Amino acid sequence: MSTQTEHQAHQGREPLDVNAPGVTQFDIVREGARRDDIEIVHYEPQVIPGTKAERRLTRVVASFFLLTGVAATAFLVVYIWWPWKYAPGRGGDKLFTPLLGLTMGVALLAVGFGILTWGKKLLPKEVSVQDRHEGVYSEDDRKITGQTMLYMADELGVKRRPLLGMSLLAGLAPVGAVAAAPLVGGLISQPHKNNQMFTTGFAPATDGKPIRLVREDGRPIRPADLSTGGQLTVFPGIEHGVSNKHADSPTLLIHLRDSDAEDSRVANARVGHGDYMWGNYVAFSKVCTHAGCPASLYEQQTNRLLCPCHQSQFHITDNAKPIFGPASRRLPQLPITVDEEGFFVAKSDYTETVGPDFWERP
Amino acid sequence: MKRRKFDMAAVPGKAAVGADERFQVATPLRGLLNKVFPDHWSFLLGEIALFSFVVLLLTGVYLTFFFEPAMTEVVYNGSYAPLRGTPMSAAYASSLDLSFDVRGGLIMRQMHHWAALLFMGSIVVHMMRVFFTGAFRKPRETNWIIGSLLFWVGFLAGFTGYSLPDDGLSGTGLRIASAIILSIPVIGSWVSSSIFGGEFPGEIIISRFFIAHVLLIPGLLVALISAHLGLVFKQKHTQWPGPGRTNGNVVGERMFPRYALKQGGYFMVVFGVIALMGGLFQINPIWLFGPYEAWVVSAASQPDWYVMFLDGSTRLMPAWEINIPIGDGYVIPPLFWPTVVLPGILVGLSTMYPFVEARRLKDHKSHNLLQRPRDVPARTAAGAMAVSFYVVLTLSGANDVIADKFQISLNAMTWAGRIGLLLVPPLAYYVVYRICLGLQQHDREVLAHGVETGIIKRLPDGRFVEVHQPLSAADGHADGHGELEYVGWVVPKKMNRLGALGPAIRGFFYPIERPAEAPVSPGHPPVEPRPEREEITSGESRH
Numbered sequence: 001m002s003t004q005t006e007h008q009a010h011q012g013r014e015p016l017d018v019n020a021p022g023v024t025q026f027d028i029v030r031e032g033a034r035r036d037d038i039e040i041v042h043y044e045p046q047v048i049p050g051t052k053a054e055r056r057l058t059r060v061v062a063s064f065f066l067l068t069g070v071a072a073t074a075f076l077v078v079y080i081w082w083p084w085k086y087a088p089g090r091g092g093d094k095l096f097t098p099l100l101g102l103t104m105g106v107a108l109l110a111v112g113f114g115i116l117t118w119g120k121k122l123l124p125k126e127v128s129v130q131d132r133h134e135g136v137y138s139e140d141d142r143k144i145t146g147q148t149m150l151y152m153a154d155e156l157g158v159k160r161r162p163l164l165g166m167s168l169l170a171g172l173a174p175v176g177a178v179a180a181a182p183l184v185g186g187l188i189s190q191p192h193k194n195n196q197m198f199t200t201g202f203a204p205a206t207d208g209k210p211i212r213l214v215r216e217d218g219r220p221i222r223p224a225d226l227s228t229g230g231q232l233t234v235f236p237g238i239e240h241g242v243s244n245k246h247a248d249s250p251t252l253l254i255h256l257r258d259s260d261a262e263d264s265r266v267a268n269a270r271v272g273h274g275d276y277m278w279g280n281y282v283a284f285s286k287v288c289t290h291a292g293c294p295a296s297l298y299e300q301q302t303n304r305l306l307c308p309c310h311q312s313q314f315h316i317t318d319n320a321k322p323i324f325g326p327a328s329r330r331l332p333q334l335p336i337t338v339d340e341e342g343f344f345v346a347k348s349d350y351t352e353t354v355g356p357d358f359w360e361r362p
Numbered sequence: 363m364k365r366r367k368f369d370m371a372a373v374p375g376k377a378a379v380g381a382d383e384r385f386q387v388a389t390p391l392r393g394l395l396n397k398v399f400p401d402h403w404s405f406l407l408g409e410i411a412l413f414s415f416v417v418l419l420l421t422g423v424y425l426t427f428f429f430e431p432a433m434t435e436v437v438y439n440g441s442y443a444p445l446r447g448t449p450m451s452a453a454y455a456s457s458l459d460l461s462f463d464v465r466g467g468l469i470m471r472q473m474h475h476w477a478a479l480l481f482m483g484s485i486v487v488h489m490m491r492v493f494f495t496g497a498f499r500k501p502r503e504t505n506w507i508i509g510s511l512l513f514w515v516g517f518l519a520g521f522t523g524y525s526l527p528d529d530g531l532s533g534t535g536l537r538i539a540s541a542i543i544l545s546i547p548v549i550g551s552w553v554s555s556s557i558f559g560g561e562f563p564g565e566i567i568i569s570r571f572f573i574a575h576v577l578l579i580p581g582l583l584v585a586l587i588s589a590h591l592g593l594v595f596k597q598k599h600t601q602w603p604g605p606g607r608t609n610g611n612v613v614g615e616r617m618f619p620r621y622a623l624k625q626g627g628y629f630m631v632v633f634g635v636i637a638l639m640g641g642l643f644q645i646n647p648i649w650l651f652g653p654y655e656a657w658v659v660s661a662a663s664q665p666d667w668y669v670m671f672l673d674g675s676t677r678l679m680p681a682w683e684i685n686i687p688i689g690d691g692y693v694i695p696p697l698f699w700p701t702v703v704l705p706g707i708l709v710g711l712s713t714m715y716p717f718v719e720a721r722r723l724k725d726h727k728s729h730n731l732l733q734r735p736r737d738v739p740a741r742t743a744a745g746a747m748a749v750s751f752y753v754v755l756t757l758s759g760a761n762d763v764i765a766d767k768f769q770i771s772l773n774a775m776t777w778a779g780r781i782g783l784l785l786v787p788p789l790a791y792y793v794v795y796r797i798c799l800g801l802q803q804h805d806r807e808v809l810a811h812g813v814e815t816g817i818i819k820r821l822p823d824g825r826f827v828e829v830h831q832p833l834s835a836a837d838g839h840a841d842g843h844g845e846l847e848y849v850g851w852v853v854p855k856k857m858n859r860l861g862a863l864g865p866a867i868r869g870f871f872y873p874i875e876r877p878a879e880a881p882v883s884p885g886h887p888p889v890e891p892r893p894e895r896e897e898i899t900s901g902e903s904r905h
Contacts, residue, residue: 036396101638104469105634106634128398130396131612197561290696292541356545360693
């Protein structure tokens with residue numbers, strides 16, 4: 001904006017010869033402001049040099065800065081000599097981080113307040129007015145720029161030689177695709193590889209042997225291990241069965257009371273799951289059909305299973321039907337039985353899709 | 363050998379001349395030093411976001427020196443005894459090491475997290491300031507859009523960031539994120555599988571999130587923030603109406619020295635507050651959550667606050683599943699609407715708002731003067747509607763904790779949220795609209811009749827009236843009321859604002875400059891009565 005501004009007439013104030021004798025520093029500052037279309041309309045010192053007030057404020061600012069030095073030094077002292085290694089119990093190491101925060105915070109706040117006091121109290125107050133210069137560029141300028149661009153377009157002659165433009169576009173289009181291809185091609189992953197979205201770790205092994213239900217530590221489970229009303233998270237007894245590699249396999253094994261088991265059997269029969277229970281034991285997927293969190297809060301009295309993420313509630317004795325909250329699909333049931341050694345096994349994999357819903361879920 | 367005399371005092375001047383000869387900086391530098399900024403406390407909210415971002419960059423770089431973004435299984439053997447011997451991912455183990463085995467690592471981690479929360483918080487408050495004062499109007503629509511995008515990019519930065527430690531809580535968040543992606547019709551399972559490199563959780567997501575969190579997203583943030591600031595600089599800041607302030611000028615302080623000094627101090631204060639919070643207030647104690655295991659979750663699993671409104675919308679959504687009976691059948695799960703469609707609508711509404719308003723008001727002029735919220739009741743009320751919508755969703759994101767702490771049924775909380783989401787925003791619109799009109803009316807009243815003085819006068823006929831102090835000199839009106847025009851700025855409503863209070867006494871413990879007069883009475887600060895303050899009569903102004 002420099003030259004243009006300089007040539008423009010300035011309302012009110014005459015240009016100043018900055019080389020003239022007797023011109024003060026402030027005069028030059030004011031002339032500079034004028035050249036930037038700024039008028040300093042009010043400039044008032046807040047403290048009179050040499051007064052008590054000035055000395056007092058200077059002392060305040062200086063003490064802030066010195067406090068920073070003290071706090072920063074304290075930070076270093078704490079950092080170097082304070083016991084910091086974690087030890088169980090209520091040791092002094094628990095104070096390490098709070099002390100670091102305190103000293104660093106005080107150091108920074110003090111320097112901040114020092115600078116703020118300096119700026120707000122010691123420097124002169126001013127009110128300046130600057131022109132915004134919106135629309136300072138004339139219609140002529142717009143026209144010149146527009147015509148220049150059109151002229152350049154004409155020189156390129158895309159209009160006269162349309163083949164150039166079209167062939168360039170046609171040539172560049174695949175280049176764009178070349179840039180995208182490695183990214184898309186590298187990242188893309190077929191979601192239905194090995195039918196992975198519809199199978200879990202409970203799918204019988206290749207030799208057709210049913211998979212055992214195991215605890216978190218890998219031990220198989222006998223019916224007697226679970227008291228009436230009890231529940232246990234179980235996993236497929238395969239390699240990595242108890243790990244995030246089989247994040248869709250965690251299952252809740254519940255030992256129902258007699259009356260609840262009876263309700264459950266009736267409900268099971270209604271949806272064709274007549275033989276999914278073993279005795280009074282029932283097993284449902286622990287992966288919520290809504291967003292995939294573990295639905296793990298089991299309320300024994302009402303036979304409700306609550307997912308703590310979005311509060312979907314499933315009625316266990318009614319085929320884990322969703323009865324409240326955003327889940328729309330019941331928890332899949334795992335058909336279970338007991339093998340000849342007396343351990344729980346899955347008769348087959350889940351017969352419904354486990355986990356959160358997706359478009360092509362049948 | 364003759365030593366050349368070295369003139370120390372001339373060095374800066376010479377260096378400056380040398381620099382100008384090479385780079386021709388004198389003129390542009392003068393413009394920069396002189397640039398005028400208007401000042402108001404509400405203009406400083408966005409700065410908090412900027413300063414938090416600087417702290418985020420500083421602490422974030424520190425964290426990368428120690429964090430290992432890998433999902434390789436390791437057995438923890440660090441200082442934190444309760445988890446020793448636990449198999450976990452390398453990412454979680456290195457996050458634990460950062461907290462326990464890197465000296466001063468924990469405060470850096472906590473400062474980083476607090477700075478992120480403050481970054482998002484100040485973005486939201488700054489956005490509300492810009493909205494309610496009409497600062498988004500032409501010519502600043504572009505900057506409004508950039509600002510809205512900054513919220514969402516910051517949201518992504520936050521989510522990818524707090525997912526990195528791979529602890530029990532963040533893993534659950536990732537699980538939900540994968541379910542959200544899965545819920546997108548047609549392409550959901552492909553996108554999810556491509557991002558996670560197979561079925562959830564896979565073994566690559568942490569390193570992908572890491573590069574997004576430390577390079578791609580910060581790069582985008584830096585670009586957007588630079589554009590945001592560059593536009594503020596180019597278009598010059600808006601200002602409140604007031605004496606001498608017009609649509610065509612900026613009234614304030616030149617950038618140097620006072621304004622810049624205050625900004626520097628302000629940055630230090632923000633930095634200091636973050637340091638205090640990072641040291642004194644625990645945030646995200648990942649060692650309590652344990653490593654992520656797909657079958658473990660605890661009650662009260664909440665995301666960071668800026669994600670909570672989406673958690674709330676997910677909780678409130680009824681279980682409406684759409685089945686499309688073609689072929690084997692297709693599903694649009696209920697999760698799709700509150701987590702994909704709703705944010706899409708919110709982005710659209712917020713970015714389009716400046717254009718919608720301009721079209722509705724047929725207002726295509728440039729505006730550099732701000733509006734008080736009360737003067738644009740429709741916009742203020744619409745904003746209140748948006749805020750209340752957001753608040754209901756955010757509270758619903760914590761409805762299980764509220765239900766637990768206040769002994770309310772969880773189902774009742776969900777239903778209150780569902781009903782509240784539909785009822786509260788229109789109610790907020792109506793109430794805020796009326797409040798705006800009331801405030802406007804009171805402004806007009808004061809302009810017409812003056813400020814209440816608290817002095818009751820008895821008229822000859824026995825009536826009591828309160829004496830009002832008019833704001834303007836009488837100009838021929840028989841009742842002494844002048845005609846004052848509302849200029850869009852604060853109307854004084856208390857006598858104190860008109861100088862009825864004595865002059866302020868400076869000094870913290872004792873007055874530093876004692877006025878000439880002796881104290882009126884012990885215990886009272888010495889006040890010099892103003893000679894012109896006579897008894898106020900029926901509202902005639904003095905000449």
